[in-house]
Amino acid sequence: MRDRMVNMVREVQDDICSVISSIDDSDYREDEWRREGGGGGRSRVFSSGSVFDKAGVNVSMVHGTLSEEAAAGMGGGIGPEGNLEFFATGVSLVLHPSNPMAPTVHSNYRYFERGDRESEGSWWFGGGADLTPSYLFEEDARHFHSVYKKICGRHAIADYERFKAWCDEYFYNAHRKEGRGVGGIFFDNLNEGGKDACFDFVKECAAGFLESYIPILDRRKEMHYDDEQKVWQRIRRGRYVEFNLIHDRGTKFGLRTDGRIESILMSLPLEARWEYCHEVADDSDEERLLAVLRKPRDWS
Amino acid sequence: MRDRMVNMVREVQDDICSVISSIDDSDYREDEWRREGGGGGRSRVFSSGSVFDKAGVNVSMVHGTLSEEAAAGMGGGIGPEGNLEFFATGVSLVLHPSNPMAPTVHSNYRYFERGDRESEGSWWFGGGADLTPSYLFEEDARHFHSVYKKICGRHAIADYERFKAWCDEYFYNAHRKEGRGVGGIFFDNLNEGGKDACFDFVKECAAGFLESYIPILDRRKEMHYDDEQKVWQRIRRGRYVEFNLIHDRGTKFGLRTDGRIESILMSLPLEARWEYCHEVADDSDEERLLAVLRKPRDWS
Numbered sequence: 111m112r113d114r115m116v117n118m119v120r121e122v123q124d125d126i127c128s129v130i131s132s133i134d135d136s137d138y139r140e141d142e143w144r145r146e147g148g149g150g151g152r153s154r155v156f157s158s159g160s161v162f163d164k165a166g167v168n169v170s171m172v173h174g175t176l177s178e179e180a181a182a183g184m185g186g187g188i189g190p191e192g193n194l195e196f197f198a199t200g201v202s203l204v205l206h207p208s209n210p211m212a213p214t215v216h217s218n219y220r221y222f223e224r225g226d227r228e229s230e231g232s233w234w235f236g237g238g239a240d241l242t243p244s245y246l247f248e249e250d251a252r253h254f255h256s257v258y259k260k261i262c263g264r265h266a267i268a269d270y271e272r273f274k275a276w277c278d279e280y281f282y283n284a285h286r287k288e289g290r291g292v293g294g295i296f297f298d299n300l301n302e303g304g305k306d307a308c309f310d311f312v313k314e315c316a317a318g319f320l321e322s323y324i325p326i327l328d329r330r331k332e333m334h335y336d337d338e339q340k341v342w343q344r345i346r347r348g349r350y351v352e353f354n355l356i357h358d359r360g361t362k363f364g365l366r367t368d369g370r371i372e373s374i375l376m377s378l379p380l381e382a383r384w385e386y387c388h389e390v391a392d393d394s395d396e397e398r399l400l401a402v403l404r405k406p407r408d409w410s
Numbered sequence: 411m412r413d414r415m416v417n418m419v420r421e422v423q424d425d426i427c428s429v430i431s432s433i434d435d436s437d438y439r440e441d442e443w444r445r446e447g448g449g450g451g452r453s454r455v456f457s458s459g460s461v462f463d464k465a466g467v468n469v470s471m472v473h474g475t476l477s478e479e480a481a482a483g484m485g486g487g488i489g490p491e492g493n494l495e496f497f498a499t500g501v502s503l504v505l506h507p508s509n510p511m512a513p514t515v516h517s518n519y520r521y522f523e524r525g526d527r528e529s530e531g532s533w534w535f536g537g538g539a540d541l542t543p544s545y546l547f548e549e550d551a552r553h554f555h556s557v558y559k560k561i562c563g564r565h566a567i568a569d570y571e572r573f574k575a576w577c578d579e580y581f582y583n584a585h586r587k588e589g590r591g592v593g594g595i596f597f598d599n600l601n602e603g604g605k606d607a608c609f610d611f612v613k614e615c616a617a618g619f620l621e622s623y624i625p626i627l628d629r630r631k632e633m634h635y636d637d638e639q640k641v642w643q644r645i646r647r648g649r650y651v652e653f654n655l656i657h658d659r660g661t662k663f664g665l666r667t668d669g670r671i672e673s674i675l676m677s678l679p680l681e682a683r684w685e686y687c688h689e690v691a692d693d694s695d696e697e698r699l700l701a702v703l704r705k706p707r708d709w710s
Contacts, residue, residue, distance in 0.1 A: 139686070139687070141687070155686040155687075157685065157686055164684075164686065166686065285665050285671055286671065344681070348678070348682075351651060351655070351682075352655060352675075355651070355652060355655035355656050356655050356656075356665070365585050365656070371585055371586065372686060372687050375652075375684065376686055378648070378684040379684065380683060380684060380685065381644070381681065381682070381683050382648075382651070382681070382682050382683075382684075383680060383681050383682075384464075384675065384678040384679065384680060384682075385457065385680065386439070386455040386457055386464065386466065386672060386676055387439070387441070387455075387672050
């Protein structure tokens with residue numbers, strides 16, 4: 111399974127980067143990196159194109175021995191007691207378009223092993239995809255969710271309703287009492303039905319990313335916007351930074367396991383802004399976004 | 411001591427805001443807030459003036475019952491077992507000048523009580539002040555440190571060398587392997603010599619803030635700078651955000667104790683930036699700053 115997953119995430123990285131490159135009319139910077147404790151990764155980041163402020167697609171395959179602290183915070187199965195060996199591989203992407211009408215998107219699929227790799231709790235898959243608009247277009251949220259609902263429907267181990275709710279719960283800025291975005295799906299500790307069934311589901315989700323996002327981007331990337339809307343985008347990106355640095359388990363896992371900092375923090379936007387006590391106008395587009403972030407909606 | 415400390419921090423807030431107001435040619439927005447679990451605070455933030463992008467000076471006095479989680483993470487004395495009552499008051503300021511030649515400054519003085527308020531470990535003071543330049547002017551770092559060294563020298567319970575080293579250690583972005591700035595002093599769990607001696611020291615530090623910072627600001631606030639230097643400032647402010655959201659105990663304490671979010675996060679800069687794998691030129695001013703952040707220097 112290690113090899114199958116590693117090959118899959120590398121192919122997904124290639125496919126997605128090739129599409130971004132063509133849309134963005136730019137090329138990525140690639141960094142191959144090695145982790146001191148074992149393993150490494152390949153990061154690709156676009157930052158000079160016409161469509162994205164910053165767009166990164168990472169793959170990593172790391173292994174070694176967990177510190178007690180990292181083991182405690184790892185979540186998932188705890189694995190056989192005292193065995194701190196681990197293996198993790200995954201693909202992770204965050205795309206931040208320049209146009210404030212086009213939403214940021216994040217997706218990540220990962221496979222973990224701890225200890226003996228076969229017993230209950232010693233291996234699991236996790237992943238998901240979620241959409242973070244600065245301006246709400248309901249058709250975009252509906253389209254994004256519909257793609258993942260359709261994929262879930264094809265796999266007995268997947269439950270769209272549960273994964274949708276889990277996404278809303280996970281990508282939640284508790285200190286702001288608002289969601290990061292309009293959600294999508296999120297799942298972790300997936301091991302029902304055996305490794306093959308989990309892998310098939312994860313693979314199809316990862317392959318479905320382009321269908322879930324590119325039609326949205328195409329509709330929004332050339333829309334007109336003004337300076338105030340760009341400021342609002344930066345304020346929303348400040349909230350994105352808050353989520354990733356305060357709450358995100360993936361970021362914490364990377365920092366705890368001495369991952370490559372620039373790859374871990376590649377998820378941060380190019381520009382963010384914090385205005386003290388910023389308030390939105392009544393009945394504005396900004397207020398309509400906040401209403402949805404404060405009370406997640408059914409998009410299916 | 412509660413009353414003396416509360417009065418002191420309020421006076422410090424008044425004095426400092428009055429000076430900022432005159433330099434910045436602007437007025438602050440004031441918010442009085444109450445905390446559901448007990449207590450409240452008074453936040454004052456400048457954001458429309460000519461000198462500061464954003465400058466906030468908060469006071470708070472909160473009390474109530476700690477959650478087990480907050481109690482475990484509180485640091486300091488653990489207080490009598492099982493007694494989760496607490497009281498905390500303090501003044502906290504962060505000033506972010508617009509001009510990239512002028513450093514950001516932070517200062518905070520606080521007094522805590524837990525449990526019976528008299529036994530060992532049930533009360534303590536903490537505080538400090540530290541300077542975060544985007545461009546290094548050695549005379550500024552020396553001036554800032556000299557003021558606090560002088561104050562420490564007048565108090566038997568204070569040890570500048572120790573508090574300086576503590577500051578370098580505390581304001582450290584471990585994941586970047588660099589300090590947040592050029593330091594200053596930091597101390598916590600201070601209870602040597604009794605409450606009066608501690609209070610006298612903390613009071614003099616707080617009163618010394620203007621002398622430590624204003625001469626620096628005066629020298630820098632009208633210096634010439636170009637767009638690239640402004641970009642560098644935003645990148646450095648990204649690191650400031652990283653420290654505050656990933657490492658800072660004060661921010662975590664505020665989030666855990668349901669403090670007012672806008673007051674806690676008032677420390678974040680107006681604008682921050684994250685460029686993937688940003689590198690500085692050899693022998694540049696930017697590189698000279700990084701050298702000092704990577705290897706703290708003796709400024710006294």
